[in-house]
Amino acid sequence: MRRKFLVLAASVLVAAACGGSQPEPETPAPVAVDSTAIKEQMRRDSIAAAERARAEAERRAAEEAMAAAALITTRLTAEVHDMINFDFDRSDIRMEDEANLDRKAAIMMANDAVRLRIAGHADERGSDEYNLALGNRRAESAKRYLVNQGVDGSRINIVSFGEERPLDPAQTEDAWAKNRRDEFEMTAGASQLVAPN
Amino acid sequence: MRRWIGALPLVLVAGSLVAQDSVPPVDQGVRVGIEYTPGIRPRLVVFPGPGFDSVRSILQRDLDYSDRFELIYVGYQQDGASAGSVNYDLYRKLGAQYGVELTPSGGATVVRLHDLDAGEVRSHQTVIFPPPDAPEFRMAVHQISDEIVRWVTGTSGYAASRLAYVGRKRLWIVDSDGVRNVSLTGADEAVLSPAWSPDGRRIVYTRFNEGMGSLQLLFLAGGSTVTIPSTRNGLNYASAFSPDGRTLAYTRSGEGGTDIFRVDVGDMCCLQRLTVGRYADNLSPTYSPDGRRIAFVSTRAGPPQIYVMSADGTDQELLASFDFGATGSSFAPEWSPDGAQVAFHRAIEGRFQVFVLDLASRRVRQLTSAGRNEDPTWAPDGRHVAFVSTRSGRRQLWIVDTETGRIRQLGTPDAVRLPSWSRRFGGAAGVNH
Structure with missing residues (x-):
């Protein structure tokens, strides 16, 4: 049976x-x-x-x-894109943003194909044309920091928006503080990132 | 003899209702207080008469805006008596010293300036005005207004000029009396930093695109634009023509900071870097009217302040003195057409105010105090300054007479910024717009 x-x-x-x-x-x-x-x-x-x-x-x-890699890429992308902010009419990197930039430098060094665009922004209280120079200086500041951490400078491009593109158009201290910033965007090599050791 | 008696009750004196900034005492070394002294200006009347209504109203407003006269307005109630001799006694009784008479002569118009005290014609010119609906009409009247100012004072008025400015990211131009705002660029383009060529035929401006900006040379006659080749890459802005119109000085930001360059825009060649600011920014050049010097902004001492150099970049030195830590940052210099002054704006208690620096004495004088005031630009008469002010609640163009402190708003739509005043339009230049 x-x-x-x-x-x-x-x-x-x-x-x-x-x-x-x-x-x-x-x-x-x-x-x-x-x-x-x-x-x-x-x-x-x-x-x-x-x-x-x-x-x-x-x-x-x-x-x-693949899902894990995508997750890592997403997480690393967010870390690279994380903005930094500046004090009024200043372009020096604030101490609280150094870890943020250190992390970006490590990610860039672990991912040779990545190219970065840094865009400096200013709040509306400054002079219109001077703000373009100030935004440029803010972008330069972050670039110089990354290069000092070992990133090849030719991988980083800087631009300035001055006060032309505020994140928050309100005329408040909070809005101005938000608008004084560097934005980071990967222009190449961003599709798959590996985490630094 | 004409019979003008019916006109008497309609006499008004202009100038009593205008705004004026009271300037508080600030900053050591700042000479404050603009004395507005009505009564020292000669009284002028544009004779009433048949016809010429639109000419007369533009003329009256231009002469008022010149801030050289107190205008007496006389209504027209005459009985059709033909033109003959002027009733000098009547106008003298009104307190007028000068009278402007318009009389038709064939297809033309004779414009006469009467010296009422002397009882005689002081100057005259025969003009053919275009028809009032023609685009050239207003500028033709502005030009005769400027002549009348010159006949009386020896210096032309500024009516025959235009201002360029940025509004809602577009480039606009407007006549000096606030009439005829015309947009010269489309919605697909973001504009910054317009500046007139000295002949009024070209405007250079920044085409801003994703953090970069090229300089565009716009030819007003045909509306065509040319990109200045040395500005195809990077961020280029805050430019100024040399007085001969051949050279353009401009600001360039990018790798290595912000510095001033110059380029020959006749041959589009011969790019030269004028400043080398390691870790300091140099920007916003403006030429002296003799073309030999350039004033600009520099952060070499920390806060941005006004400096000067030779047009080849040598002999750089501080121009507008400041007290370190006490005087606010200074920006946006523009050299006056007579070469004697430089206008700029400076932060006072956290807000921008317009100042003029007298070059002979090296002293600065504050012109504004109400609201935020910035980006001054000189009228062709070297006496009036237009600037952006928030005093009405949003950014608008205002014009101040630096002699009397009299201030008026220039009618523009929406919020505006970055004005640039043309030189005087002579002949037909720039009229066709």
């Missing part, structure tokens, strides 16, 4: 493995069969199953690795 079940199960498996391309024999399978053939069939079946399982595991692992 148990054996019969196995034979049936095996034939179902064979049918399934063959994907129905092999027509069902017209006569019922004989009860007594060659046990060697069955064993051979079972061996083959278990190998196929194991291979499928391994392929599935590999696919899943690859997917997970």
